[in-house]
Amino acid sequence: MPMTPTVRTFRAPDSSAALAAAKAALGPEAVILATRAVDGGLFRRAEVEITAALGQAEEDLPRTRARPRTPAQAVALHAAGGVEPRRSARAGTPRPEDDPLSDEIRLLRRSVEEARRALADVTREARAGRDLQLPPAGAEVHARLVGRGVEAGLAEGMVRTALAATGPDPAAVLAHVRDLVGERLVPCRAPWLHDGRHLVAAVGPTGVGKTTTLAKMAARAILEARKRVAFVTLDTYRIGATEQLSRYGEIMGAPVLVARDAGELARALERVADAELVLIDTAGRSSPDDVARQAALVRTAPRVQVHLVVSAATGALELAAVADRYRALHPDRLVVTKVDEAAGPGGILSASVRVSRPISCVADGQRVPEDVHALTGPQLVELIVGPDGAVE
Ligand SMILES: Nc1nc2c(ncn2[C@@H]2O[C@H](COP(=O)(O)OP(=O)(O)OP(=O)(O)O)[C@@H](O)[C@H]2O)c(=O)[nH]1
Ligand SMILES: [Mg+2]
Incomplete structure (x- = not known):
């Protein structure tokens, strides 16, 4: 039975958290359609917004000559290595809705490509943490810091100091890192x-x-x-x-x-x-x-x-x-x-x-x-x- 696509948006402070929320709500087969940064100000938190659709499990996807019914299905199909979504199963019988659909598919493909890149960034950061052989709590905080633009070496130094001081609890490591950052950024009078x-x-x-x-x-x-x-x-x-x-x-x-x-x-x-x-x-x-x-x-x-x-x-x-x-x-x-x-x-x-x-x-x-x-x-x-x- 093909699934009916459900498109939902998820916001979180960073892309890994937004991805995790999407996967938690829609399952591991969720198809990421778009990611965008939602601006924060100095006093507002910036967030990452992910638009995701409930995709089809790969084994459910028809391998040949299938026709996606909606853009989300088309992208899921395409991403899963299925057939070219633009043409109908009956080759040579173009359908009137093909053109608007293919426009949407082009847009969605681009979004999927952007989402793939964002995912690659997150994975790279996580891998960096693993390569440093940090315990999971340290790798998590390290990835968060690097994701916010902190130099990798500085992030590693602070995470290791925090791990030594607090043990392997991510919340405690993060709290200690906050203190360390506070020591390094001293405010003064305007x-x-x-x-x-x-x-x-x-x-x-x-x-x-x-x-x-x-x-x-x-x-x-x-x-x-x-x-x-x-x-x-x-x-x-x-x-x-x-x-x-x-x-x-x-x-x-x-x-x-x-x-x-x-x-x-x-x-x-x-x-x-x-x-x-x-x-x-x-x-x-x-x-x-x-x-x-x-x-x-x-x-x-x-x-x-x-x-x-x-x-x-x-x-x-x-x-x-x-x-x-x-x-x-x-x-x-x-x-x-x-x-x-x-x-x-x-x-x-x-x-x-x-x-x-x-x-x-x-x-x-x-x-x-x-x-x-x-x-x-x-x-x-x-x-x-x-x-x-x-x-x-
Ligand atoms: N987005 C953004 N733009 C800024 C900010 N501060 C300055 N700008 C812009 O940056 C550009 C350069 O600003 P200037 O103040 O002329 O920079 P400057 O350092 O004096 O430049 P030079 O004297 O040529 O070295 C201008 O277009 C400013 O409006 C900021 O906080 N955010
Ligand atoms: Mg100037």
Whole structure:
């Protein structure tokens, strides 16, 4: 007896949990039709949504000349190595519904392909855990961390420490890992809420959001703390850079000064002596010499706090490389941007452990000033590890 396809969606914090839920509800023959990431915000949990259909058991599928009745059956049949679903069993007698059906089948095939890839990712992560010869509880937590973008080596180190401390209970291992992440991600007061006169300089790779983040900080300081704010830019390199900052300054009624060398910077700072928050923008440069020259110039400003800005969207390995490149400049704070574009924000940990500096704020969008947040310790941990609760 052919089964009637049942199509259902399942949501869970990660793809392995969503797959497990689909298999639990629909049985091991469930056919995954689509997977998609459901966006979370900083305060909303992101989820993975899987659409699955109750498939036919392989032995039930006709081996030849079968005709799928619905798209789900067609995909099940095709995935199970059955016959070409487009043509009817009676070859040469095309049916009127063939064309819309084949369109749907094409779409569904693509979805199945995407789902297969997602499944391959999950399997690879699980295999990585096994290859490391971690006990099941450790492999599970390791897979979760890697799935959230945490560098595999960092994940392994934390999981092994947690296993040694707690024993092989996945929930206890995960709880201990949360503590370890918390120790590595230290929050601090939002730069726009600092007392007294405060100088903040943004340094970091090209295009990570230095200028935008400074504009967000300025707007927050003006709106929330009623502070007098001034901008100084050292970015005379990129065409349009001064105009970009001047536009923000104009909108906010904050002066924008340009400095090309230490003398000009000192004079600019004197001119904005009454500003409580001075935001110093720098040019994103790729050459290490240019980066070092600019950092040396920034450091001539008395009591300046240097914020290294990194983009979470670049992934763990790139974040680690950026942190290594900029560590020599001794940044005082870390700013993380583009969390909204990061497939897994866990990569932030790679930068954080390398520069070992407090995280002053996290940006998750282009809107000024809404998309910048000074997160608490637990919020930072949640960003990396995902929402609290049992291991999924
Ligand atoms: N999605 C997203 N986009 C962002 C975020 N922060 C900045 N951007 C965007 O990233 C682009 C580059 O931002 P900028 O602020 O000009 O970057 P920059 O680091 O100053 O760039 P350079 O000065 O050229 O090195 C702009 O389109 C911003 O709107 C963020 O948190 N999320
Ligand atoms: Mg800029």
